[in-house]
Amino acid sequence: MFSRIKEDVNSVFDRDPAARTSFEVILNYPGLHAIWIHRLSHRLWCANWKLLARVISTFSRWLTGIEIHPGAKLGRRVFIDHGMGIVIGETAEIGNDVTLYHGVTLGGTSWKAGKRHPTLEDNVVIGAGAQVLGPITIGKGGKVGSNSVVVKDLPANATAVGIPGRIVPDKPSKNEGQQREEAAKKYGFDAYAVSHDNPDPVAKAIGRLLDHMHLMDDRVSELCKEINTLGGDICPKNLPELRVGEFVEDEKAAAERRENKVASFDPEI
Numbered sequence: 001m002f003s004r005i006k007e008d009v010n011s012v013f014d015r016d017p018a019a020r021t022s023f024e025v026i027l028n029y030p031g032l033h034a035i036w037i038h039r040l041s042h043r044l045w046c047a048n049w050k051l052l053a054r055v056i057s058t059f060s061r062w063l064t065g066i067e068i069h070p071g072a073k074l075g076r077r078v079f080i081d082h083g084m085g086i087v088i089g090e091t092a093e094i095g096n097d098v099t100l101y102h103g104v105t106l107g108g109t110s111w112k113a114g115k116r117h118p119t120l121e122d123n124v125v126i127g128a129g130a131q132v133l134g135p136i137t138i139g140k141g142g143k144v145g146s147n148s149v150v151v152k153d154l155p156a157n158a159t160a161v162g163i164p165g166r167i168v169p170d171k172p173s174k175n176e177g178q179q180r181e182e183a184a185k186k187y188g189f190d191a192y193a194v195s196h197d198n199p200d201p202v203a204k205a206i207g208r209l210l211d212h213m214h215l216m217d218d219r220v221s222e223l224c225k226e227i228n229t230l231g232g233d234i235c236p237k238n239l240p241e242l243r244v245g246e247f248v249e250d251e252k253a254a255a256e257r258r259e260n261k262v263a264s265f266d267p268e269i
Contacts, residue, residue: 004076008032011077015099030064031080037063041070075122089117091135101128101146109134109151121156
């Protein structure tokens with residue numbers, strides 16, 4: 001028992017730079033407290049002392065803010081960082097060296113008995129506020145981004161972000177990235193907010209639509225020039241310039257409005 005506790009404490013030092021001493025970790029990490037209490041409740045659950053196991057689990061939730069059903073299976077060196085609001089369902093299975101941040105739900109999508117909660121294999125990381133739902137499997141080394149909702153299996157070493165969770169593709173090709181940078185310079189700002197440092201699949205899809213739009217604009221412009229060269233008279237005006245102000249509120253005007261609101265505020269009202 002003491003060797004497992006020592007192992008748990010050491011796992012905190014490996015994954016939390018804020019940890020300073022073992023005594024501090026033992027006293028102040030509710031994630032560890034929840035795991036230790038769960039080991040007791042899980043043993044009682046397996047021994048068919050289910051009511052007592054549920055009572056101990058409920059006490060743990062009251063004490064730590066972390067709800068782990070006594071039927072859930074947890075591996076070694078599971079690290080729950082902060083932990084408040086975490087919910088782990090009855091048939092959830094968690095492997096070794098898994099990291100869960102606060103607000104994570106490992107929930108079910110069915111009221112039918114049987115396996116209905118996720119399985120997390122070794123070295124999985126689930127970001128804050130993420131929801132992993134149903135009898136799905138997150139493969140070894142998989143990562144789920146903060147506030148994502150994952151309802152399908154995730155392969156090993158893959159990363160899922162968004163609602164619903166989508167696998168983040170590999171880094172964009174050099175040509176693709178260069179084309180987007182040129183388009184951003186042309187219009188005076190980066191309209192995409194997409195890069196390999198911010199791999200949002202929804203933003204990436206919008207970026208591809210904008211790529212297509214700019215390509216079509218260029219082709220229409222070339223067609224207009226060729227037709228005008230042949231004696232036609234089309235596209236006499238250029239397309240309206242895309243301005244940042246059309247998308248971003250002018251900061252000066254916004255500041256003036258805030259000042260006017262403060263000046264007109266009557267404290268007696």
